[in-house]
Amino acid sequence: MSLIAASVVPAYAHGFGERYDLPLPLWMYLIGAGAAVAFSFVIIGLLLRNTPGLHGYARLNLLQWPAGRLLVHPATLLLVKVASALAFLLVIAAGVYGVQNPNENLAPTMVWVIWWVGLAYVSALVGNLWALLNPWKIIFSWKERLFRWVNPEGTLSFNLPYPRWLGVWPGVALFLGFAWVETVFPGSARPLNLGLLAVGYSLITWAGMVLFGKHVWLRHGEAFSIAFAFLARFAPTEVRVVDSRACEQCSLACQDKSGECVDCYECFEAAEPGRREVNLRPFAAGLLRDDERHLSQVAFVLLMLATVTFDGFTATPAWASLVSATSPFVLAYTEQAGAVVTSLGLALFPLIFAALYVYFAILMALSTRAKGKIGTMVTAFAYSLIPIALAYHLAHFLSFLLIQGQLIIPLASDPFGYGWNVLGTADYRINIAIVNARFAWFSAVAAIVVGHIIAVYLAHVTALRTFGSHRLALRSQYPMLVLMVGYTVISLWILAQPITEV
Numbered sequence: 001m002s003l004i005a006a007s008v009v010p011a012y013a014h015g016f017g018e019r020y021d022l023p024l025p026l027w028m029y030l031i032g033a034g035a036a037v038a039f040s041f042v043i044i045g046l047l048l049r050n051t052p053g054l055h056g057y058a059r060l061n062l063l064q065w066p067a068g069r070l071l072v073h074p075a076t077l078l079l080v081k082v083a084s085a086l087a088f089l090l091v092i093a094a095g096v097y098g099v100q101n102p103n104e105n106l107a108p109t110m111v112w113v114i115w116w117v118g119l120a121y122v123s124a125l126v127g128n129l130w131a132l133l134n135p136w137k138i139i140f141s142w143k144e145r146l147f148r149w150v151n152p153e154g155t156l157s158f159n160l161p162y163p164r165w166l167g168v169w170p171g172v173a174l175f176l177g178f179a180w181v182e183t184v185f186p187g188s189a190r191p192l193n194l195g196l197l198a199v200g201y202s203l204i205t206w207a208g209m210v211l212f213g214k215h216v217w218l219r220h221g222e223a224f225s226i227a228f229a230f231l232a233r234f235a236p237t238e239v240r241v242v243d244s245r246a247c248e249q250c251s252l253a254c255q256d257k258s259g260e261c262v263d264c265y266e267c268f269e270a271a272e273p274g275r276r277e278v279n280l281r282p283f284a285a286g287l288l289r290d291d292e293r294h295l296s297q298v299a300f301v302l303l304m305l306a307t308v309t310f311d312g313f314t315a316t317p318a319w320a321s322l323v324s325a326t327s328p329f330v331l332a333y334t335e336q337a338g339a340v341v342t343s344l345g346l347a348l349f350p351l352i353f354a355a356l357y358v359y360f361a362i363l364m365a366l367s368t369r370a371k372g373k374i375g376t377m378v379t380a381f382a383y384s385l386i387p388i389a390l391a392y393h394l395a396h397f398l399s400f401l402l403i404q405g406q407l408i409i410p411l412a413s414d415p416f417g418y419g420w421n422v423l424g425t426a427d428y429r430i431n432i433a434i435v436n437a438r439f440a441w442f443s444a445v446a447a448i449v450v451g452h453i454i455a456v457y458l459a460h461v462t463a464l465r466t467f468g469s470h471r472l473a474l475r476s477q478y479p480m481l482v483l484m485v486g487y488t489v490i491s492l493w494i495l496a497q498p499i500t501e502v
Contacts, residue, residue, distance in 0.1 A: 026496050033449050033492055034485045040453040041481045044460050049470045057288075059240075059279040072278060081138045088135035088198075090415060095195025099417030105191040106415035109407045111198075112182075112189070117397045118405065123228040124390045127237030130228035131265045136205040137225075140214055157213045159251070162220060167296030170208070170221035172303060174201075176350070178223060179307040183314060184342045215266040216251050226300060229263070230386055233286035241267045243275035256291035287383045287458055290465070298382040299354065305389040306353040309494070310346055312396050316497040319345075356483070357382075363479035368472045380466050381480065384458035388484070391451020392491050395444035399435050406430045444495050452488045456481065 062068030070076060087110070095107035102108040122129055131137075140156075147156040187193045208217035218225045241247065241261040247254055254264035261267050263286070268276055313319050323341050330337040361377035370377075406428070413426040420426065459480050463473035 026493070029445060029496070030489045030492055033445060033488050036449050037452045037456060037485050037488050038481065041456050041460075041477065044457050045474050045477070048457075048460055048464070050464070057282055057285040059238075059277070059281050061277045061279050062237075063276060063278050068278060072276070077132070080132060084133040085135050085138050085142075088139075092195045092198050094415045094417075095191040095193075095198070097416060098191055100191055101417060102189040102191065103407065104411075104414070104417035106408075106411045107191040107194045108189045109404065109411055111194050113401060113405045114408055116182075117393075117401045119228065120231055120390075120393055121401070124231040124234045125236075127235045128229055128232035128263065130225060130232075134218070134222075134225060136202060136209075136222065137214065137218060140206055140209050144214070157210050159213045159216075160211050162212045162216050166220065167294035168220050168226055168300055169296045171223045171226040172296055172300050174204070174221070174223035175227060175300065175303060176307075176346075179303075179311075180343065180346055183307070183311050183346055184339055186339065213251050219252055227304060230301060230304065230383075231390060232263070233289070233383065234284050234386060234390055235286065236280055236283050238262055238277075238279050238281055238286060239265065239268045240277040240279055241271045241275055242277060243271055246271035246275060253292065256289050258290060262286070262289060284387060284454055284458060287386055288461060293379040293382065295379065298357075298379055299350075301382050301385055301389070302353050302357060303350050305385055305392070306350040307346070308389060308392050308396060309353075309491070310349040312392070312491075312494045313349075314342060314345070315499050316494060318497070357385075360479045360483045364476045367478060368467060368476045370467075373466075376466065377476075380462055381459055384455045384462060384480075387451045387454040387458065388487060391447045394447040394451075395491070395495055398443060398447075399440045402435045403430060403432055406434075441495075445492060448488060448491050448495075452484050455484055459484075 063072065091107050091110050094105055098105045098107070119130060119133075144156045147154065181188050181197065185193075205217065205222055208221045211217075212221075220226075239262070241264065244255070244259065244261070246267045247261050247264070249270065250261075250264065250267050252264060252266060254261050254267055256262065323338055326341050327337040330340050334340060358374075358378060361381065362374055364377045364381070365374045407430065409425050409428040413423040414420040456477075460473065460477055463476045464470065467473045467476060
């Protein structure tokens, strides 16, 4: 049996990759950040007293200009879809047939850096490009067309009724599995494993589409469509259908409580061109849409927040100490003590987050004497946590994206690691000076504080909408403020810790 040993690099701030001594003691940053969030609560509470405009927002339709219409022209969309499908197949081929050094193979960089980290930023800061780029959706759509060409009266999907009670629980389960691969699985960077996992996930996704229909499974079971759609609610763009007739054949309950069809790509594809809109809107406006929310959607949001936090926590000295302390007990049953302990931690973290969130939801209900509305508190305020998840994702991975993301330049010329130089970029070397620890720390502080302030604003607007009274709305937010200030402090503490590998 081998004992678990922690390799500690105490001089390095978490995720920064180089030594950076904070100009002020850490506790000052923690108190200052928490105070900034609390102060924003006071200002928002004083200034935002009524609810005008909560159910609407300014929009600018990009399709009114030729350049905007070019973005959704069939030729443009076809070109993008073909490129996305080919890139997906190339990643699988590189993983299966390429050299197995992660730094010389396209698959690990494409999956973990460009796709998972980079596309998450794009989804939140630009819009839901994954709805266009999703290779499983693209390839299945092509299969549908081929099937209809062969059998005009038939359909590739059985279109079974999707159980309402099931919600997005399949997506929750698949996303938790993905988080386990990312955080625990020791072979997560091996190209062959990534290629095989991509094939396996493809089979699951296409099976779901065959059973329930393409759009139904994308909305309920395809974990990444769900995750990127949540992040894209923060984005400054949306797609909208202004003709309710297009929604009559929709397989989804796409219209919100005000009867508007926003970000339903099934209706957008089916609608007449003149009834489509691609709009610019204020950031985070999509998080205030008054649509129905299932408990499973709350679970998915909490899972996103918990897993990215856990990923950061596992690289701290505190986690290394915990693993070292518990390993002797686990080693009595298996040599994979580190993986077992980390798996248990990954399973417990979402449960802890859920318990804390429900506890504070109960406090919100009690503070407003709305004991019968605990379920409403749980579902109504969950989306206000999405800016926090986004902020931590930005703070945790920004340096990783800017530095490791440069690997895509040489790998584009040599995706299999065979020594090719197709694009003439194979000799490119990573420039680690593109970002330093000082920039990483202050950008992390800014992202987390701003993300929490936005969350405070969204929670207050939601409270005004829920209670219809400024006094009750303000009272309901005292527990939420404690939760958000606490998470602000914990997030910055994790990011400031020395990197510790277990």
